[in-house]
Structure formats: structure tokens, C-alpha cells
Amino acid sequence: MPTAHHPFEAYEEHPLVERARELEPMIRAAADEIEVCGSVTPDVIDAITDRGLFRMNIPARSYGEQAHPLVVFHAIEALSQADASTAWVVMIASEVSLLAAWLPNAVLSQMIGGEEPGGPRCRIVGSSRVMTTAQSDVSGYRLSGRLNFVSGVEHATHIVATFVDFDDQVRFALLPQRAGKVINTWDAMGLQGTGSHDWELKDAFVQQGHTWAALDQPAADGPQWRVPDRSLVAWIANAGHAVGTALGALDDLATAASESTTGDSSALREREPFRLDFARAQAEVAAARAFVQEAWTRAWPSVEAGEPDASQLARCRLANVHAVHACADAVERLFxxxxxxxxxxxxxxxxRWRDLQTARQHGAALEWNFDAGARPMLGLPARRAR
Incomplete structure (x- = not known):
């Protein structure tokens, strides 16, 4: 639990966050190559895997880290300061890994190699887009179709695929990445190094026991899975990504501001209009960061107690979405x-500007999140993710 002296210290200094910070020099050195090649380099992927950062939201009983949401926030923040694309791949893995907790522990542990020395080296990614068709099989389903925007798919060990069963229920399936084919489709203005390609299945068999319905209850017992709206816990990582990317922009610009610019021999830092915008951007990012920390620190005890406070969780959603937009706007101001x-x-x-403009297209940044945050404050019933 956080200390009374510093409410957020326990999360900011958690070992997972420290491991993420240790990787900053390595990731920064690889950032240009990641951008040009359109994919995180294998050595960076291995280093992140070695430090357990791909299993932050795997249940503890399946040998995952089952980290507090603010630990995930700060770990993604630290990675994003080095490179937004690399952090995005880890972010998506952390979000999709939450879904794996719907599988029974024995099944999940066996699939991801839970008893490997040092913990599972799984990298679970996926897409919530229903792009897969199903045919009946004696003991499961045969799936065909494409999932798109599957960030980190080239380096994944497992994929969560979404499909509709014969009762018109949305279901999820956990499959080995090798069960499908990566189709190179990612060509975007930002987050170019995420390798968010398509993943195609052709008559791929999946056991019934490796699937679950969207309306099922999770098999894992932990506060992360007690929140009624599953996207809420996942999307704190988007806030961490935005804050870290903006902090990285501020750090980089503080160094670059000593240079002169075209048409004026004075350095940027010597000009008052620039300093005013730099100060405003610093304040905007710091305020967004503090809102996330405060909202989640207040809300989480009710979740741990098994009685989630809807109004407090609505503030968490508001903090998440606000962070993405505030940080994108701050970096645009700097630009x-x-x-x-x-x-x-x-x-x-x-x-950094392109990466944040692309990141704000994610579902975590859509306008309905603001509405969902406002509803309980106005005496209206809460609304779940669309």
C-alpha cells in the first residue's frame, strides 16, 4: 500500500517501474531503427520480456505480476519516455492480457508456460474487433477471418481473437500466434514502430476450453477483474502512454531549446513566448498525471474491498481520457x-507529435469516455464501454 508520507511513492518506485526505467537508454538507442523498420527490435523485445513487463496483467496464480493499475501506468509511462511505439506494444499486451484471466488457471498456465524458470515469457496481444467467423466442431470452433490493428503481432506468442458463436454471442479465444498468418498492413502517420498488422486465420481449430463468452465471469480472483467495465482498468495504460510520451517530448525539447532557429540567431529558450508555452505544457502534463494518480488512489480501496464505487471509477475514466487529450494538446503546443x-x-x-495524434484515435480517447465520466456526477446511471 502507498505510504502516508508520499501517497504515490510505492507505485512510482515499484520494481516493475524500475525495470522499465532501466531500459530507457537501450530503447532510446533503438528508437530510430524501430521507426524505420516498423517494428520493435528483437533485442528490445527480449529485454522487456526478461523483466516481466509483458505479464504485468497476467494473474498471479498463473505466474504473472498482477500489478496494481498505477504500477502499470508508471511502467508504461517510463517506456514511453524512451519511445512511444515500444511502449504502445507493451501497453496493448498489458490490456489484452487482462482478458486471459477469463480462462481457468490450469488452462492459462499450461498455454503460456507458467512454470518456466523466471516466469512465463508470453506476449499476449489481440484485437477486440469482431473480424472472425466460426464453424462448429466436435470439441470447439474452427475460426477464419482477419483481425486488424494487432499491435506487436510479429513478436507475440499468443493472440486473443474475437468472434461470434452460433448463439450470436461475442466470444474470445486464446490461440498461439503461429496458428495464423501475419499480413503486413501497418502504414500510419504515427506509432510507426508498433507493427500493428493484420493477423489472418484460415480454418484454425480452437478448443472450447480455450474460449470464453464476453458475458462470462473471469476465472481469476483479483481486484483488476472486479471492476464491472473491463476497459477501465485496461485503459489506464493509455494514460501512462500519453503522459510518458509528453514527458519525453518535454525532456528532449529542454535540451534542443539551446539551439538557434531559422530566421533568428537566439536560442529558443531565450525567447519569452517559447518559455510561456513550454511552461504551460509542463503544467498541463503534470496536472494530467496527478489527476490519474489521485483518482485511482481514491477509487482502488473500494475495488479491493469488493464493492467498487461507481462514482470514483467514473473519475478514473475521466482521468484516463483527459490524460490522452491533455498530453496530445500539450505536445502540439510545443510543436x-x-x-x-x-x-x-x-x-x-x-x-512525439505524430505518435500522440495517432494514440488519441484509440477507443480509450473517444468522446464517450468523457460522457461516461460525467454521468454519475450528474445523477445519471453509469455507462459501460461501447
């Missing part, structure tokens, strides 16, 4: 304030 040099790839600011 506009930095003159012609901001467009140079060597500054990295343009990459």
Missing part, C-alpha cells in the same frame, strides 16, 4: 512554439 526546427526528425518532437 507550434518551436519554429521550423520542430519539423526536423532529428529533434524527435515531430515524432
Amino acid at each position: 507550434r512554439a518551436s519554429g521550423t526546427n520542430a519539423a526536423r526528425r532529428s529533434w524527435t518532437l515531430e515524432r
